[in-house]
């Protein structure tokens with residue numbers, strides 16, 4: 477029987493499937509259910525530092541597919557009033573489960589919350605994931621200055637905690653490889669590719685703004701797949717892929733591209749936690765067929781630097797594939 481365990485940021489996971497930060501990990505019963513279902517680790521629901529969300533941008537009237545999208549904006553209140561509840565959840569999860577527990581903070585600044593990171597560590601979290609996303613709105617701020625924010629947040633947190641720190645980022649950078657390398661210079665332990673966001677929309681009947689939120693779709697996997705493959709070879713830390721992962725086959729693809737683990741949310745809401753053991757069984761079956769004993773035997777073997785025909789990762793337009801459908 478092949479060994480499906482993997483290492484992520486120095487943490488040993490029984491398999492590469494991590495339940496992503498979401499309502500699926502928001503309380504102790506949910507975290508215990510994730511462990512029972514066979515998850516390799518959990519990332520707890522984020523505490524939000526979303527200052528902008530303190531103002532009501534009309535979200536109350538907006539239509540969303542899932543009430544949790546609403547929480548996604550307003551959960552910052554938990555950071556203001558419920559940080560003790562959060563550290564209590566970490567403590568309880570560490571007592572009642574034996575899988576790694578990764579805390580999560582949503583950050584838009586490095587100003588006032590990093591002390592909380594030390595409390596997260598003191599409560600026993602195995603690692604901390606920083607969900608960082610800053611929207612560029614100031615015309616005088618250039619790309620480099622935006623990137624500096626990520627570096628400042630990471631450096632500040634690393635100076636406060638000894639546990640591994642991951643950043644969960646968006647794909648919207650001019651030069652993602654450069655940012656990823658710079659994060660490595662600042663001792664990043666793991667990078668989650670990528671976060672997925674609610675989106676603005678317009679109700680043309682009411683002529684009003686609204687926020688939409690849908691589950692990810694299967695074809696969204698290609699973006700994390702491309703960037704995992706492009707960067708996994710040279711980064712000094714682990715990559716964890718997220719967005720659009722729906723099946724054992726998807727997990728295997730990302731491992732071949734060089735990810736050390738994956739995070740799932742939408743598919744677990746859509747199909748339930750029972751998909752986790754199915755996916756682990758699918759990975760095990762494939763490893764048996766391919767004669768692999770452990771994940772490291774094949775991880776990264778189809779990364780950009782190791783695949784024979786790596787140009788596939790670079791092609792993005794006007795190639796034969798597009799001509800085929802024209």
Ligand SMILES: Cc1cc2nc3c(=O)[nH]c(=O)nc-3n(C[C@H](O)[C@H](O)[C@H](O)COP(=O)(O)O)c2cc1C
Pocket residue numbers: 496497498499521522523542544545548580582607644670671672691692693718719720721739740741742743
């Ligand atoms: C209902 C819901 C709530 C989420 N809440 C959070 C959150 O609090 N913090 C966070 O970093 N990501 C959050 N996410 C994003 C997920 O962790 C994940 O990165 C994203 O959904 C992409 O994975 P998927 O394609 O499997 O859904 C949420 C996703 C969903 C669907």
